[in-house]
Amino acid sequence: MLDSDAQTDRIAEILDAHLGLEGPLLPILHAIQHAFGYVPDSAIPQIAAALTISKAEVHGVISFYHDFRDKPAGRHVIKICRAEACQAAFGNSVADRAKQKLGIDWHETTPDGAVTLEPVFCLGLCACGPAAMIDGKLVGMLTPKSVEKLIDEVVK
Amino acid sequence: MRIWLPLDSFAQAMGGEEVAAAIVVEAKARGVQLQLTRNGSRGMAWLEPLAEIEVGGVRHGFGPMTLADVSGLFGDLAAHPKALGPVEELDWMKGQTRLTFARVGVIDPLSLEEYRAHGGLVGLDRAKAMTKAQIVAEVTDSGLRGRGGAGFPTGIKWKTVSEAAGEQKYIVCNADEGDSATFADRMLMEGDPFTLIEGMAIAGLACGATKGYVYIRSEYPVAIRVMNDAVLVAREAGVLGPQFDMEIRVGAGAYVCGEETALLNSLEGKRGVVRAKPPLPALQGFMGRPTVVNNVISLASVPVIMAKGAAHYKDFGLGRSRGTIPLQIAGNVKFGGLYECAFGLTLGEIVDKIAGGCFTGRPVKAVQVGGPLGAYFPRALFDTPFGYEEFAAKDGLIGHAGLTLFDDSTDMLAMARFAMEFCAIESCGKCTPCRIGSTRGVETLDRLARGDASAMPILTDLCNTMKLGSLCALGGFTPYPVMSAITHFPDDFARSKEAAE
Numbered sequence: 001m002l003d004s005d006a007q008t009d010r011i012a013e014i015l016d017a018h019l020g021l022e023g024p025l026l027p028i029l030h031a032i033q034h035a036f037g038y039v040p041d042s043a044i045p046q047i048a049a050a051l052t053i054s055k056a057e058v059h060g061v062i063s064f065y066h067d068f069r070d071k072p073a074g075r076h077v078i079k080i081c082r083a084e085a086c087q088a089a090f091g092n093s094v095a096d097r098a099k100q101k102l103g104i105d106w107h108e109t110t111p112d113g114a115v116t117l118e119p120v121f122c123l124g125l126c127a128c129g130p131a132a133m134i135d136g137k138l139v140g141m142l143t144p145k146s147v148e149k150l151i152d153e154v155v156k
Numbered sequence: 157m158r159i160w161l162p163l164d165s166f167a168q169a170m171g172g173e174e175v176a177a178a179i180v181v182e183a184k185a186r187g188v189q190l191q192l193t194r195n196g197s198r199g200m201a202w203l204e205p206l207a208e209i210e211v212g213g214v215r216h217g218f219g220p221m222t223l224a225d226v227s228g229l230f231g232d233l234a235a236h237p238k239a240l241g242p243v244e245e246l247d248w249m250k251g252q253t254r255l256t257f258a259r260v261g262v263i264d265p266l267s268l269e270e271y272r273a274h275g276g277l278v279g280l281d282r283a284k285a286m287t288k289a290q291i292v293a294e295v296t297d298s299g300l301r302g303r304g305g306a307g308f309p310t311g312i313k314w315k316t317v318s319e320a321a322g323e324q325k326y327i328v329c330n331a332d333e334g335d336s337a338t339f340a341d342r343m344l345m346e347g348d349p350f351t352l353i354e355g356m357a358i359a360g361l362a363c364g365a366t367k368g369y370v371y372i373r374s375e376y377p378v379a380i381r382v383m384n385d386a387v388l389v390a391r392e393a394g395v396l397g398p399q400f401d402m403e404i405r406v407g408a409g410a411y412v413c414g415e416e417t418a419l420l421n422s423l424e425g426k427r428g429v430v431r432a433k434p435p436l437p438a439l440q441g442f443m444g445r446p447t448v449v450n451n452v453i454s455l456a457s458v459p460v461i462m463a464k465g466a467a468h469y470k471d472f473g474l475g476r477s478r479g480t481i482p483l484q485i486a487g488n489v490k491f492g493g494l495y496e497c498a499f500g501l502t503l504g505e506i507v508d509k510i511a512g513g514c515f516t517g518r519p520v521k522a523v524q525v526g527g528p529l530g531a532y533f534p535r536a537l538f539d540t541p542f543g544y545e546e547f548a549a550k551d552g553l554i555g556h557a558g559l560t561l562f563d564d565s566t567d568m569l570a571m572a573r574f575a576m577e578f579c580a581i582e583s584c585g586k587c588t589p590c591r592i593g594s595t596r597g598v599e600t601l602d603r604l605a606r607g608d609a610s611a612m613p614i615l616t617d618l619c620n621t622m623k624l625g626s627l628c629a630l631g632g633f634t635p636y637p638v639m640s641a642i643t644h645f646p647d648d649f650a651r652s653k654e655a656a657e
Binding site: 057061064087121122128137 | 166168169170201204333337338341374375376377378403405407408410422424425427442484485486487488515524527528558560571581584
């Protein structure tokens with residue numbers, strides 16, 4: 001974890017690198033989340049000042065988009081597709097088994113901080129569903145059994 | 157020795173990276189000089205990862221590859237257990253008319269040299285010798301319509317921007333392909349990024365725009381990487397430069413940003429809230445300036461139109477649906493993937509002949525055409541020819557040409573409920589019918605599920621309100637899957653109280 005001065009400096013660097021863009025806020029938020037794993041609340045006034053917009057506007061943008069987190073995720077993030085094509089290939093049974101195995105529901109993190117489970121609406125893998133993304137890696141044709149195995153591999 | 161193995165997300169999801177690494181290790185162990193090309197996907201998802209090796213000047217396919225199949229690629233190829241023969245001779249490939257996807261799966265996506273050798277940049281070179289009005293006329297004459305779903309004539313949109321007054325104009329590519337069952341944009345960007353770049357550069361010439369943006373959804377990490385690399389290569393080679401340059405921007409997981417005005421707000425760094433029209437984005441778009449917003453496939457179809465002429469493209473298709481359409485066949489499907497062909501095949505031909513029905517071997521109950529906002533089609537409507545007007549006449553839409561197959565175990569009430577739930581999750585909140593209606597829709601469908609038949613007229617009325625009163629297609633089209641499920645599969649909604657309890 002960075003101390004607050006180091007965090008402020010890093011965010012200032014990110015802001016500097018993006019201020020020349022047209023519409024820089026999303027690229028800034030992505031870069032901050034990439035650097036810290038989430039967008040810390042303390043970053044909001046700093047972003048607002050740099051872009052000369054209100055803190056409310058920055059908060060409004062962060063909270064609008066599903067991708068941005070206001071707190072760190074678990075050490076591993078599992079995103080399982082819930083969209084129609086994966087449902088047609090029995091994705092619901094894969095999601096149910098994952099929830100059962102992890103003992104958590106959507107948007108929750110296991111108590112030991114190991115895994116965050118999130119729904120995703122389409123990874124563009126609709127012809128080889130059910131699909132998921134595990135720490136950025138794509139997987140297709142999941143079954144309840146194979147998702148259990150993948151979870152075991154991730155948490156070990 | 158040269159081996160092609162796709163970098164496409166389909167291949168990656170089916171273990172392609174592990175296979176690629178094993179190929180490199182095997183070649184090294186055998187002392188073989190290897191050239192491993194990471195191409196796009198040919199579109200046959202059930203064969204991924206699909207390795208290809210040239211035999212007597214013809215590319216032969218091997219797939220779906222597993223780690224155990226790797227060493228065989230270095231032995232007697234004819235005896236390889238996954239040998240498929242010449243790739244271009246496979247039924248799936250032979251039946252297609254590949255215009256927009258001609259190079260996808262064939263070339264190295266980041267080799268401008270191979271792009272050029274396969275007919276790339278011919279369209280841009282031709283456009284450079286034409287006036288703005290001539291380019292616009294060529295695209296208009298081709299009959300190309302917006303492939304994102306709305307079906308608006310691309311040339312007319314370009315004409316508006318071209319003739320609009322403004323110091324700075326923009327070409328914005330909508331690559332926020334969020335509809336389930338669609339992956340054509342992704343495959344194009346991963347497999348042939350220069351086609352999109354060339355299409356955008358031509359649009360820039362036609363409209364007097366010097367700056368372009370590609371807004372790619374964050375769920376597509378491979379496409380984002382390939383597009384970023386391709387822009388660098390194109391800039392280095394002078395294809396992009398002061399006359400027209402572009403940036404890749406990444407979305408943040410909001411489905412509604414696929415709507416063009418929400419996308420523009422997002423690109424400007426705002427909440428992805430839908431704007432009321434007018435003003436049209438063509439006149440007041442990005443930063444309030446004249447802007448073309450086109451889907452990936454619309455823009456990527458322009459180079460072949462410019463290279464081969466409007467008439468060549470227009471010759472394909474039926475009625476007012478001209479040219480080709482990349483069908484994306486998905487869900488519970490035996491042979492799923494991307495299949496580019498002229499408009500006009502019937503839904504039944506696509507489902508039974510090309511897709512081979514469901515992978516479960518059970519009868520196809522319904523096909524959702526056009527993504528989460530598209531209607532469910534029963535077998536009784538399988539004679540509908542694939543075209544914009546033809547599907548509209550059956551209370552459906554072709555959208556981005558995604559088709560999801562469902563077998564007879566599907567509960568259509570559950571699918572109708574999901575459509576409302578999805579709308580509630582993704583609504584931008586700007587207009588009331590969508591914001592409130594979607595939540596009320598979920599509740600009303602739950603009443604039906606409990607056997608309360610008196611909820612049906614309320615649901616029908618609610619769908620009508622959403623259809624007519626919503627600001628954009630999210631709220632306006634969610635009634636399509638709901639009402640089509642009710643109309644075509646009434647048995648799934650007629651639940652007796654006793655059974656439900």
